[in-house]
Amino acid sequence: MVTVGTLQKVLCNLLREGVPIRDTEAILETLADYAPTVKDLDMLTEYVRQSLKRTITHRFTEAGQLKVISLDANIENQIMGAVKKVETGSYLALEPKLIQEIINATTRELGKVKDLVSIPIILTSPIIRLYFKKLVDQFYLNAVVLSFNEIDSDVKIQALGSITLS
Structure with missing residues (x-):
């Protein structure tokens, strides 16, 4: 059983990231x-x-192709x-120095592709997408963060770069 509160909060989360909610059947x-x-x-x-x-x-595909920046497996x-689970959910507990290194590396890669795409897309594994998205948002970096599981199988992926720690 799905409560109205749960549905409302999930819909708000989707809208916060600009995900259309027209497909109510799939959502429910x-x-x-x-x-x-x-x-x-x-x-x-x-x-x-x-x-x-x-x-x-579909929102980010151009001519059947999705141009992305990948996130290094080490990151x-x-x-x-660094994901810590608590009763009410989970949170990211990274060292401040590592956070700064990740943000610097992300900013570098975003700078490299700024003339190639209108909206940079960072591709991550599903398990860390949310945490990386929150990190990107916290530092006001203009990028979309998608997971591999959110990419339609008919789309060709073109890697424009990779976020790595130097």
Whole structure:
């Protein structure tokens, strides 16, 4: 059973990231599948995002191609290792120095592609997408963060760069 409050919060999360919510059938089906076992609203939103991958991908695809910046596996592993779970959800507990290094590397890569794309897209693994997105937003970096599971299989991915720590 999905409560009205859960539905409202998930819809707000989707809209906050500019994800269209027209496909109510997919949204409700996904919530019906996961809400009984997943209580973390952020995780529920991630599952809904994955079910809306066609809609999400379509927004950023040009001529069947998605131009992205990838996130280095080393950074992903460090982020994954810094996720702390609590009763009400989870949060990212990275050292300030590492946060600054990641932001600097991200800013560098975004600068390299600014003339190639109107909206830079950073591609991450599904498990860290939300945490990396929050980090990017915290530092007012203008980028969309998508996970591999949010990309429609019909789309060709073109890597423009990779965010790595030097």
